[in-house]
Amino acid sequence: MQVNFSNSDLFSESANINYITPTNELSDDLTSNSLNFLARSSIEYSHNDSAILNQNNSDLQDVGSTNQLSADSYSSNQTGTNQTANFSALDSDEYSSETGYGLVDASEAVARVIGEDTFDDVPDKGGKNWGADAVNAPEVWEQGYTGEGVVVAVLDTGVDYTHDDLKNNIWTNSGEIENNGKDDDGNGYIDDFYGWNFDGDNNSTIDVDGHGTHVSGTIAGEKNGFGVTGIAYDAQIMPVKVLDDFGSGSNTAVADGIYYAVDNGADVINLSLGGSFPSFGVSEAIQYASEQGVTVVMAAGNSGGDMPLYPARYADEYGIAVGAIDEDKNMASFSNQAGSEELTYVTAPGVDIYSTLPDNKYESYSGTSMATPHVAGVVALMLSANPSFDSNLIRQTLEETSKNEASNQPILPDLTDYFPDLIPSGDSEFNFDFDSNPIMPSFSRSFDSGKTMVFDSSMSIDKSAKPYSESQFINYQQNAWKNPNNRLFSDDIESMLEEDEVLLRLER
Numbered sequence: 001m002q003v004n005f006s007n008s009d010l011f012s013e014s015a016n017i018n019y020i021t022p023t024n025e026l027s028d029d030l031t032s033n034s035l036n037f038l039a040r041s042s043i044e045y046s047h048n049d050s051a052i053l054n055q056n057n058s059d060l061q062d063v064g065s066t067n068q069l070s071a072d073s074y075s076s077n078q079t080g081t082n083q084t085a086n087f088s089a090l091d092s093d094e095y096s097s098e099t100g101y102g103l104v105d106a107s108e109a110v111a112r113v114i115g116e117d118t119f120d121d122v123p124d125k126g127g128k129n130w131g132a133d134a135v136n137a138p139e140v141w142e143q144g145y146t147g148e149g150v151v152v153a154v155l156d157t158g159v160d161y162t163h164d165d166l167k168n169n170i171w172t173n174s175g176e177i178e179n180n181g182k183d184d185d186g187n188g189y190i191d192d193f194y195g196w197n198f199d200g201d202n203n204s205t206i207d208v209d210g211h212g213t214h215v216s217g218t219i220a221g222e223k224n225g226f227g228v229t230g231i232a233y234d235a236q237i238m239p240v241k242v243l244d245d246f247g248s249g250s251n252t253a254v255a256d257g258i259y260y261a262v263d264n265g266a267d268v269i270n271l272s273l274g275g276s277f278p279s280f281g282v283s284e285a286i287q288y289a290s291e292q293g294v295t296v297v298m299a300a301g302n303s304g305g306d307m308p309l310y311p312a313r314y315a316d317e318y319g320i321a322v323g324a325i326d327e328d329k330n331m332a333s334f335s336n337q338a339g340s341e342e343l344t345y346v347t348a349p350g351v352d353i354y355s356t357l358p359d360n361k362y363e364s365y366s367g368t369s370m371a372t373p374h375v376a377g378v379v380a381l382m383l384s385a386n387p388s389f390d391s392n393l394i395r396q397t398l399e400e401t402s403k404n405e406a407s408n409q410p411i412l413p414d415l416t417d418y419f420p421d422l423i424p425s426g427d428s429e430f431n432f433d434f435d436s437n438p439i440m441p442s443f444s445r446s447f448d449s450g451k452t453m454v455f456d457s458s459m460s461i462d463k464s465a466k467p468y469s470e471s472q473f474i475n476y477q478q479n480a481w482k483n484p485n486n487r488l489f490s491d492d493i494e495s496m497l498e499e500d501e502v503l504l505r506l507e508r
Contacts, residue, residue, distance in 0.1 A: 094404055097306070099323065099331055100338035100345025102404030106231070106378045107136035109401045110145055113386040113393075119143055128364070129229055130327050131218065131349030131374050137231050140381050147232025147380040149387070152219050152268040153195075153261035154373075155254060156212030157247060158205045159239035160358040161194055163213060165227040169220045170194065171238040173264065187264065196260055197241040198253040205239035210357045211247055212239070214365055215272050217356030218373035219380065227362060228355050231377025232384065238266050243273060251279035254311075258285035262294050267383050270376040271298045272369035274309035282311050290318040293390040297322060297376040299368040300336040300345065307339030316343035320379075320395060324350025324371040329405055335368055344395045346402045348374035 095101060111118045122142050124133040132138060140146075151171050161170040175185030178193040189196050195205045207213045216237045221230035242257040243249035254273070261269050269289060286296050296319035301309035312321035324332040325347045331337070338345035350371030354364045379394055389397070 095342050096338060096404055097340045098337045099347050099404055100321070100343070101399045101402040102347060103325060103329060104135050104346045104348050104375050104378050104398060104402050106381055107139035109378060109397050110140045110143070110381050110385045112397050112401055113382050113389050125229075128354035131353055132229065132231060134325075134327070134329070134349045135231065135374055135378055137377070137381065140385075141233075143385075145381050145385045146223075147220065147230075147235030147377065147384050150232060150235045150267050150380040150383045151238050151265055152232070152235050152270060152376055152380055153238040153240050153257075153266035154212055154216050154219070154270050154272075155240045155242045155257045155261065156207075156215055156270075156272060157209040157243045157245065158197070158207035158212050158241040159195075159216045159237055160207045160213040160356070161205070161237075161239060163217075163356050163358065164360050165221045165224065165356050166213070166216055166237065168222055169230075169234070169236055171236040171265075189260070192264075195239040195241070196257075198256045198260070199241055199244045199249050205241045207239075207241075207358055209243075209245050209247055210363075211243070211272070211369065212241070213358050214353075214355045214363070215270060215369060215373045217362075218353060218370065219270065219377045221356055231374055232380035235377070235380040235384070238264070249273070251275070251282050255279070255281040255285040258282070258289055258296070262289045262292050266294055267387075268376050268379045269294060269296045270373055271296060271311060272367075272372045274299055274301045274312060276309060278310050278313070283314055286311060286314050286318045290391045295320065295379050295391040295394045297372050297379060299372045300324075300338075302334045302367050302369075303336060304334050305336045307341075308336045308343075308345065312336075312345075313339075313343070315345060316341060318391070319344070320375060320398060321345040322350075322368060322372045322375045323347045324366070324368045326351035332366070332368075334366075335371075344399055346375060346398055347371065348378075350374075 107119045107121075108117075119139040119142065122138050125138055126133070159166065159170070161167060173185065173193050173195075175187070176191060176193045177184050179191055181190065183190045189203070191203045193203070195203075197204050216239075217228045217230060219230050220232055220235040220237050221228040223229045223233040238261060240257040240261055242253040254271070258269060289296050296311075298308075298312035298315065298319055298321050300312045300321050300323045303309070307313065308315070308321045308323075311319075315321035321338070321343060323337065323345065324335040326332055327349070331347065332351050335347075335350065348371040350368055351366045352364045353366065353370035354362060355370070357363050375398075378398075382389060382394060382397065
């Protein structure tokens with residue numbers, strides 16, 4: 001079932017706090033339906049380098065690039081550096097309500113799991129893969145730990161398992177004969193040779209959106225002299241598609257994907273996705289994974305809030321929540337913070353992260369979606385060094401070895417870095433209106449016609465409907481902008497908001 005948002009007059013802006021509230025017509029459409037949306041946790045802008053270039057000055061690829069508006073990401077003429085406020089650094093053993101336990105340190109974490117203090121420093125590799133240097137992954141590689149033998153399930157929009165930087169690191173179901181139309185291993189899924197698609201209930205896990213492929217490259221991009229080198233570059237990626245081709249999905253698909261990953265041999269699960277509301281089904285699935293020794297790594301969210309979104313908020317008991325820092329180790333302005341109630345929350349690089357995209361392409365994205373695979377990669381390194389460590393020991397080790405050196409960041413996010421010059425023609429512009437409530441930032445899109453759409457992180461539709469968070473609205477717009485894979489919208493964002501039908505997928 002789909003909801004028709006073709007009439008822009010369905011939305012009305014309420015005074016004072018810039019909520020979007022539906023008119024009676026929309027409320028009537030939604031009353032009998034339960035919306036349950038999850039969206040990927042990234043605010044994406046791109047440096048598009050479709051050609052594979054050889055490395056010139058670094059063990060990790062350093063490819064020059066120019067900013068441009070790509071098929072499914074916003075681009076800026078700015079450098080992409082976040083606006084930050086600097087505060088005094090915290091002691092490494094303190095828990096911070098902003099940064100949790102701080103920046104994950106692969107060198108100390110992996111050393112700890114084999115009974116050592118840390119590893120000797122090695123020179124930074126440099127180049128576009130600055131994230132590997134930031135989490136001290138090269139020190140671990142020098143010791144011979146590269147993620148070999150570890151399976152990381154990526155629950156996302158799918159994975160381009162034909163990508164030259166990924167194809168040799170893709171998990172396949174050894175009990176299944178490819179495309180013979182039979183469930184050879186009796187696991188309930190026919191021809192799940194490359195994992196399973198829980199959004200479409202089929203065996204097609206190929207990624208056309210790009211988000212899941214980008215995440216996968218950060219985890220396990222091959223160290224092959226070109227492209228990107230993943231944090232755990234010898235680990236295997238298990239593709240599990242739980243989000244559709246536009247970056248949204250249901251809690252049911254995510255929960256089913258977690259059970260599938262655990263039951264089919266995953267050691268680590270990466271969840272670069274989130275939503276505003278709890279889900280008993282997802283919570284139970286994460287608990288199941290943890291009880292089976294599988295570590296679930298979850299994006300904190302991009303709405304700049306003072307606590308993580310779900311499912312990352314479950315890290316008070318199970319799994320690991322991840323916030324984002326920039327190259328200067330400042331907390332990214334968009335990143336949701338750890339919160340005052342202590343949970344296993346660490347930070348990792350999440351700004352201007354260069355990684356793989358479908359069709360042998362590469363781009364730079366930002367978001368807690370990009371920070372999360374850094375931590376999943378670190379966990380894979382830990383398990384390659386000591387496979388006996390279970391999820392509880394992994395959590396404890398990361399809490400004890402991460403470092404709170406990142407500067408703290410105010411709650412209120414600054415999104416202007418991501419949307420300047422969005423419309424090259426100059427016909428329209430973004431207006432940002434952050435009201436006095438720091439938890440409910442809003443932004444508006446104005447057009448020559450005078451119409452304005454206002455989006456808020458706390459949109460309230462109906463008690464039976466679950467709203468998009470601000471980060472979900474960002475991705476919701478973004479996927480319509482000149483995306484050739486998008487069947488729902490025209491390739492003009494103005495038409496999407498003002499004229500064309502906007503179809504939202506309801507939970508089945």
